[in-house]
Amino acid sequence: MAISLNTRVNQQVSLSPQLQQSIKLLQLSNVELEQELAKAAEDNPLLEFEPNAEIESSLNPSNERFDGFQNYWANSKGTQDEDDDWGERYERIAHKQTLLEYLEEQIHLLNISPQEQRLISYMAGCLDERGYLLDELTVIHADLGGHSTEEYSRAAIESALKVLQTLDPPGVGAKSLGECLSLQINRILENKAEDAASWQLANLIVNEHLNLVGSRDWIKLKKICNKPEDQVLKAVANIRSLQHNPGAEFEPETEHWVIPDVVVKFKQGQWVAESNPNARPRISLNNEYAKILKENGQNKIDGPLKQKMLEASWLVKNIVQREETILRVAQEITQRQQQFFSLGAVGMKPLVLKEIAEAVQMHESTISRVTTQKYLSCQLGIFEFKHFFSSQLSSENGGAISSTAIQALIKKMIEEESRSKPVSDSKIASALSDQGYIVARRTVAKYRELLRIPPVHLRKS
DSSP states (O other), rough: OOOOOOHHHHHHHOHHHHHHHHHHHHTTHHHHHHHHHHHHHHHHHTTTEOHHHHHHTTTTOOHHHHHHHHHHHHOOOOOOOGGGGGGGGSSSSOOOOOOOHHHHHHHHHHSSSSHHHHHHHHHHHHOOTTTTSSSHHHHHHHHHTTTGGGGGGGHHHHHHHHHHHHHSSSTTTTTSSHHHHHHHHHHHHOOOOOOOHHHHHHHHHHHHHHHHHHHHHHHHHHHHTTTTHHHHHHHHHHHHHOOOOGGGGGSSOOOOOOSSSSEEEETTTTEEEEEEEGSOOOOEEEHHHHHHHHHHHHSSOOHHHHHHHHHHHHHHHHHHHHHHHHHHHHHHHHTTTHHHHHHGGGGGGOOHHHHHHHHHTTOOHHHHHHHHOOOOOOOOOEEEEEGGSOOEEEEETSSEEEHHHHHHHHHHHHTTSSSBBBOOHHHHHHHHTTTTTTTOOOHHHHHHHHTTOHHHHHHOO
């Protein structure tokens, strides 16, 4: 056997500990960051940490804290005299992203025609809160009866449903529990699961014998499938590991208090974002240790102490960098959503992460971390950064409008309705269609529920 030496060149990305820490800190919320810094200060004597009273009290809010919080934001408003109810606008944080909004974000990124996007968005609007399609396709086709073109044909609706079922979360768009589980299994098989045979058996069971799983009739199931009991039980275990409710993670959570990372104020004719000093982490190098290190010089420091010094220095620098990154992203969002801060939801413009990433010259994954669990305070309330990345709905004339603006239009229509003859969800959908926006009746109903507006029969007086 011949022995030889070969030279091979390849590229490999290696993240330094400092960069890993920077990424980790960036994705933490204020509360999580507070906990992380407290732990770091316990482990490193060179760090000096002062707990943030605002963040601690936000975990267990009292009336006293709430009054103080309102007064702080009231005093920070440039035009306070024009609005005596300023403090009352901060009673809630922005709503959590819904399943429909999540699907619309994905639909917007599909490489398909605007017409197909509109139809798939319509289908997404027909899903219930679990992500199931309860309406028959014939009913959906009838609802679109006013659009008898090929764009909204029965074949086009079936094709749109198939695309919808490829989106996340897996199982969305199913018409039954069996189909929901089957969609998830097919996704697993497409990804070349190691135990493919077991998953294929699971697929057979959910499509044809799911009732036997519910009744736990393993003997009959084993006989029908003609498989050993251990294989059947393994397949059943696979089935039970699947999600029966694809929309579960989007269900509303109990509201909680937050301290905004950024405050938006009106200055010199435009809205600008500034860091919130009350949310700023209070961590620094211990003055006594820093003085000793400076007097003795770094070269005279032993290994363990030098490592602690480096770790403390990295952490302080990364905290500063975190705050600067959050502010840069907030400033770019504010610049692009000027109409929102002036007009409210109806002024919201469609916005995607890529636009902000290109503007601040960062990767989209970084922007995603920055916009998660980071909050912005303005005269309209407190919103998560992600709130400003509303998905867009395409119009028939090729324009675009954000889903947030659609909600504002729905709210405006209902506010202007006759109390003796309020408008139904179907009529609202029809009115939006007249303006060029194809929105499903069920989508209107979901947006109305998000706005906490009761159905038509409860609004009639």
